[in-house]
Amino acid sequence: MTDRALDDHGAQTMRAHWFRYLDTIEPLRTELFGYCHRLTRNIWDAEDLVQETLLTGFGMIARGDFHGEVSPVRDIKAYLMRTATNAWLDLLRRRARQPEHHGDIAGHTPIDPVDTAEAMNKAVALTSPQEFAALLLKDVYDFSLAEVADFIGTSEGTVKSALSRARRKMRDDGDAYASRSRTSPLPQVVDAQSKALVQAFVDAINSGEVDRVIDLMAEKVQISVCNVGGGRGRDGTWTQKSLGNVSAAYGECDNMPVVLMFRADATGKVYDVLRLRGSEHIVTRIIDHCYAPETLRHVAKSLGFECDASAYHQPWHVIESNMVPTTTLPWRVD
Numbered sequence: 001m002t003d004r005a006l007d008d009h010g011a012q013t014m015r016a017h018w019f020r021y022l023d024t025i026e027p028l029r030t031e032l033f034g035y036c037h038r039l040t041r042n043i044w045d046a047e048d049l050v051q052e053t054l055l056t057g058f059g060m061i062a063r064g065d066f067h068g069e070v071s072p073v074r075d076i077k078a079y080l081m082r083t084a085t086n087a088w089l090d091l092l093r094r095r096a097r098q099p100e101h102h103g104d105i106a107g108h109t110p111i112d113p114v115d116t117a118e119a120m121n122k123a124v125a126l127t128s129p130q131e132f133a134a135l136l137l138k139d140v141y142d143f144s145l146a147e148v149a150d151f152i153g154t155s156e157g158t159v160k161s162a163l164s165r166a167r168r169k170m171r172d173d174g175d176a177y178a179s180r181s182r183t184s185p186l187p188q189v190v191d192a193q194s195k196a197l198v199q200a201f202v203d204a205i206n207s208g209e210v211d212r213v214i215d216l217m218a219e220k221v222q223i224s225v226c227n228v229g230g231g232r233g234r235d236g237t238w239t240q241k242s243l244g245n246v247s248a249a250y251g252e253c254d255n256m257p258v259v260l261m262f263r264a265d266a267t268g269k270v271y272d273v274l275r276l277r278g279s280e281h282i283v284t285r286i287i288d289h290c291y292a293p294e295t296l297r298h299v300a301k302s303l304g305f306e307c308d309a310s311a312y313h314q315p316w317h318v319i320e321s322n323m324v325p326t327t328t329l330p331w332r333v334d
Contacts, residue, residue: 014062015229016324021058022227022312028077029312033294035081038136039088043254044275047295049091051226053084081141082151085133089152092129131166134159190257198250198257198276201283205248205259213243218278222285226292227312228323238288242272253299260305261290269308270300 032053037046057080130152137148138159145156152159197216204212217234224230231238245264250257251273261272273296277285289295293309300307314323 012324016319017062018058019313019316019319019324021061022054025054025057025076025080026312028080030294031077032080032084035136035141036084036088037294037298038140039084039133043295043298044256047226047289047292049084049088050292052087053080054227056083056087078143078147078151081137081143085137085151086153089129089133128162130154131162131169134162135166138163190252190255193280195250195257197278197281197283198259200281201274201276202248202250202259205243205246205261210239210243214239216281216283217286218282218284221283223288224285225288225290226295228291228314230288238286242288251299251303253302258299260299260303263308267306267308269306270296270303271308271310272296273299 029050033046033050036049036053037043040046040049057076060079133152134148137143137151138145143151145159149156149159201213201216204216214234217239219234220232221234222230222232223236223238225238242261247262247264249260249262251260252258256275259274259276260270261274262268263271272288272290274289275287276283277287289299291310291312291314293311296309297307313319
């Protein structure tokens with residue numbers, strides 16, 4: 001075993017490969033996002049699931065699993081769908097073991113799509129997570145029984161049984177579901193403190209005073225930009241480049257208060273959406289969706305705005321001239 005740390009050159013090489021990986025799988029991204037959205041029934045859970053799936057896929061390929069006839073990632077589309085399915089079922093199992101779980105400030109309390117039937121569509125409301133995943137993969141995405149069994153981690157016989165139960169429930173219980181869904185409103189879980197924190201952030205941006213925004217951020221605020229990375233600290237690159245010459249508005253989508261960002265050119269189009277997490281009156285994490293075009297389009301459309309969505313990452317000339325060369329390891333001490 002060696003104690004030699006990964007140097008900056010190694011980190012830069014890995015970062016360049018990450019962006020090439022994003023380009024390679026780009027043709028699959030819209031379908032993968034659509035699957036994750038159908039699976040989770042929540043735009044934020046869907047984007048988080050996509051990000052987790054992409055990272056897992058990158059790691060599997062990097063360690064050599066994309067090799068040979070029995071490679072688990074030989075069919076990259078099937079692999080990504082399988083990874084998303086397993087990750088979501090694992091999350092539901094963890095939630096089931098934590099019935100008193102509470103979400104972060106300025107974030108929604110996770111809702112189990114099985115337990116909260118009134119808030120979900122008929123398929124989610126009437127089936128178990130495994131049954132719903134089997135139904136979605138087989139009947140919507142047309143995977144074979146063998147593939148569905150592989151995705152869920154079970155036998156073909158179990159998949160057949162799950163599909164039979166799911167279809168029977170939807171056939172026999174559909175009228176009861178329709179009656180419930182007409183009389184049961186979507187639960188509202190956004191509390192006043194969450195709204196106040198996001199509104200304060202919006203007001204600070206619109207004041208044009210960057211210091212006001214910085215004052216709302218924890219000193220070591222975590223900033224995560226979907227697909228392209230992030231950092232820590234309120235005085236970093238994100239703050240310098242994201243808060244100038246812009247305006248903001250408050251919005252709510254899927255029970256999540258968010259910051260809608262507009263460029264100062266007065267086009268009126270949403271170009272970014274920020275999720276905030278924090279405690280009391282301080283933001284401890286910012287999740288930036290500038291390079292998550294499916295999520296941007298969904299949020300903008302649901303709130304009645306046009307969208308100016310970017311690609312999944314910056315242009316290559318920016319990556320090669322700036323982002324890769326400036327990659328450094330935050331844990332280095334020399």
